[in-house]
Amino acid sequence: MSSITYLEAIRLAQEKALADDPRVFLYGQDVGNFGGAFKASKNLAKEFPGRVFDAPLSEDAIIGMAVGAAIEGMRPIVEMQFADFSTCGFNQIVNHAATLYYRTGVPCPIVVRLPSGGTSGGGPFHSQSMEALYAHYPGLVVMTPATVEDAYSMLLEAVALDDPVIFCEHKFLYYHLKAEELPETALPVGKARLARAGRDATIVTHGAMLHEAIAAANELATDGYELEIVDLRTVKPLDMDIVLASVARTGRLLCVSEEWPWGGVAAEVIARVTSEGFGLLDVAPQRLNAKDTPVPYHPDLWSVHRPTASAIAEASRRLLNI
Amino acid sequence: MPTPKEEPPVTSAEFIKAYRVMLLARVLEEKLASLYRGGMIKGGVFLGRGQEALSVSVAQPLRKGDIFAPLIRDQAGRMAFGDTVLDTLRTYLGSQLGPMKGRDGNIHRGRPREGYYAMISHLGAMVPAVAGALLARRLKGETGIVGATCLGDGATSTGAFHEGLNAAAVEKLPLVLVVANNQYAYSTPNSRQFVCRDLIDKAIGYGVAAHKVDATDLEQCLLTLRKAVRAAREGGGPQFVVGDLLRLVGHGEHDDAHYVDPALKSAPIGRDCLLLAEEQIIAKAWATRTETAAWRQEAEGEVNSTVDKVRREPGPNPEDDDWMAYSKSEFAEHYAGA
Numbered sequence: 001m002s003s004i005t006y007l008e009a010i011r012l013a014q015e016k017a018l019a020d021d022p023r024v025f026l027y028g029q030d031v032g033n034f035g036g037a038f039k040a041s042k043n044l045a046k047e048f049p050g051r052v053f054d055a056p057l058s059e060d061a062i063i064g065m066a067v068g069a070a071i072e073g074m075r076p077i078v079e080m081q082f083a084d085f086s087t088c089g090f091n092q093i094v095n096h097a098a099t100l101y102y103r104t105g106v107p108c109p110i111v112v113r114l115p116s117g118g119t120s121g122g123g124p125f126h127s128q129s130m131e132a133l134y135a136h137y138p139g140l141v142v143m144t145p146a147t148v149e150d151a152y153s154m155l156l157e158a159v160a161l162d163d164p165v166i167f168c169e170h171k172f173l174y175y176h177l178k179a180e181e182l183p184e185t186a187l188p189v190g191k192a193r194l195a196r197a198g199r200d201a202t203i204v205t206h207g208a209m210l211h212e213a214i215a216a217a218n219e220l221a222t223d224g225y226e227l228e229i230v231d232l233r234t235v236k237p238l239d240m241d242i243v244l245a246s247v248a249r250t251g252r253l254l255c256v257s258e259e260w261p262w263g264g265v266a267a268e269v270i271a272r273v274t275s276e277g278f279g280l281l282d283v284a285p286q287r288l289n290a291k292d293t294p295v296p297y298h299p300d301l302w303s304v305h306r307p308t309a310s311a312i313a314e315a316s317r318r319l320l321n322i
Numbered sequence: 323m324p325t326p327k328e329e330p331p332v333t334s335a336e337f338i339k340a341y342r343v344m345l346l347a348r349v350l351e352e353k354l355a356s357l358y359r360g361g362m363i364k365g366g367v368f369l370g371r372g373q374e375a376l377s378v379s380v381a382q383p384l385r386k387g388d389i390f391a392p393l394i395r396d397q398a399g400r401m402a403f404g405d406t407v408l409d410t411l412r413t414y415l416g417s418q419l420g421p422m423k424g425r426d427g428n429i430h431r432g433r434p435r436e437g438y439y440a441m442i443s444h445l446g447a448m449v450p451a452v453a454g455a456l457l458a459r460r461l462k463g464e465t466g467i468v469g470a471t472c473l474g475d476g477a478t479s480t481g482a483f484h485e486g487l488n489a490a491a492v493e494k495l496p497l498v499l500v501v502a503n504n505q506y507a508y509s510t511p512n513s514r515q516f517v518c519r520d521l522i523d524k525a526i527g528y529g530v531a532a533h534k535v536d537a538t539d540l541e542q543c544l545l546t547l548r549k550a551v552r553a554a555r556e557g558g559g560p561q562f563v564v565g566d567l568l569r570l571v572g573h574g575e576h577d578d579a580h581y582v583d584p585a586l587k588s589a590p591i592g593r594d595c596l597l598l599a600e601e602q603i604i605a606k607a608w609a610t611r612t613e614t615a616a617w618r619q620e621a622e623g624e625v626n627s628t629v630d631k632v633r634r635e636p637g638p639n640p641e642d643d644d645w646m647a648y649s650k651s652e653f654a655e656h657y658a659g660a
Contacts, residue, residue: 025461050461056485056492058450058484058486061488061489064451068450068451068455068456069455069461071455072459072462073458074461074462095444095447096442096444099442102425102647103422103430103440104426106435107649161650189653237652237654272658
């Protein structure tokens with residue numbers, strides 16, 4: 001098998017979900033014959049006639065219709081084209097899909113795909129990371145796959161779940177992250193993964209930042225420092241066991257997240273480590289987020305707006321008092 | 323498109339069936355208002371007085387297997403679709419035994435598995451939900467299904483209304499969308515809500531069938547909705563129904579509705595649909611005053627005995643609630659100290 005990109009893994013997962021489960025259908029803007037703005041549903045409309053179709057430019061209706069279809073026993077996968085536009089469907093996500101099970105006892109098995117995060121030139125409205133926003137609401141599972149393997153297996157798990165899933169697939173990883181083959185098995189939903197073993201400090205991260213963190217760790221390794229890296233995989237539920245176990249080993253914590261700092265995933269992880277594992281910390285935990293401005297358009301501004309490998313390396317050095 | 327048919331007249335049985343549901347809803351709501359004033363209700367009370375004729379007419383032509391997503395003033399429609407005095411009172415009085423188990427209240431109740439959807443407060447949101455449900459039924463190969471939902475004039479200004487109706491029209495779904503234009507969205511009059519000549523004109527923009535009705539007149543409501551539901555069932559796509567009426571109560575029981583224009587109250591639109599329906603029954607000699615009085619007495623008996631029963635039922639126990647927003651318990655987050 002030739003190399004499979006992160007994007008192709010998402011397409012293949014959707015193809016498998018459609019093939020395996022007659023309850024699955026795809027709905028969203030341009031997902032039909034066109035195959036999606038990023039081609040995540042390329043050829044699927046032809047392969048599965050009547051089950052992959054275009055929606056009007058109506059995010060509220062797309063999510064609302066998915067909720068209704070889920071109540072009737074279907075397993076809709078809806079695409080928001082860009083995560084940023086999911087705010088137009090926000091009400092249906094947080095007030096309808098997320099509350100349904102608690103209110104009525106009827107689960108709401110929808111998957112909302114959010115092409116997320118920044119790419120060069122994306123600008124303020126095609127770059128956002130929305131995972132913390134959705135994780136704030138009870139009732140939603142929020143997935144943030146960082147690898148090709150996870151993009152595939154977690155999307156299949158998302159479809160199988162009875163609860164609504166916000167699937168934050170990272171656009172920066174779409175084309176240049178590749179794998180030779182797709183996994184047959186996967187970690188359970190809600191389990192984080194130790195992406196790199198180390199002893200000197202723990203970096204907790206997710207999504208595209210995993211790869212920046214790995215690059216930073218490789219840089220510090222040349223100086224003899226070993227950073228341990230936790231890839232959260234899902235930010236809700238949050239796997240605190242692996243985080244606390246790692247902090248117990250290293251005593252130092254840096255949380256790296258592409259989203260904005262205020263109330264973000266990094267802030268939540270630090271809050272939980274501080275309240276649940278204060279005694280494990282040798283120094284104050286730190287975080288590194290995007291700058292607290294809209295995501296800038298120009299590549300030169302964007303490249304320093306989000307955390308980069310060099311910024312993570314620098315923050316790690318400060319944490320290690322190097 | 324199906325060929326247009328002459329709508330057969332409303333029969334006495336059809337009319338009386340609807341009237342008795344309206345009467346039961348009215349009696350129940352009168353009791354809810356009195357329980358509210360007595361401090362017995364958990365949360366607010368939002369009544370449908372004056373809207374019973376339109377509301378009951380939406381649900382009466384629906385069948386088992388259809389979908390109904392009512393709004394706040396649809397006590398009559400809810401009961402015509404199978405909701406009960408017992409479930410209503412259990413929800414308002416906060417009984418643990420009700421369908422919402424104290425987790426949601428008053429008009430936010432439903433039994434989604436039975437096609438009776440539980441509205442969220444965000445107006446218009448149920449339009450795409452019903453559209454999606456109908457889409458699902460189509461994907462499952464089911465035919466002859468109808469989904470109906472109700473809105474007020476205010477909800478026609480929401481994005482969800484627009485997006486939902488447009489998407490339903492694109493998919494040609496069997497959606498019956500009924501707007502009760504009760505002249506006020508809380509306190510906001512029609513003049514501050516829209517400037518089109520009439521709300522019914524919105525149907526042109528969405529390319530859907532339009533039905534206008536005097537919603538104080540039960541017979542007209544039954545005819546119009548029967549026709550609209552049939553058209554949807556037979557493949558005519560979304561049906562947009564606008565009924566003109568006046569809300570004869572406040573927005574909720576906390577609201578004295580002092581802002582309602584007195585001229586509207588004395589105009590034909592301000593007539594009480596329940597009294598008009600009773601007059602029609604008498605005029606057509608479908609029943610005597612003695613019989614209608616007995617029907618009211620029967621409704622009062624059911625409501626009062628159910629209140630007595632539900633008031634003795636336990637409320638939700640915070641220690642028994644599993645506090646789970648997920649269907650899988652392993653997804654519960656554990657926060658230190660919480």
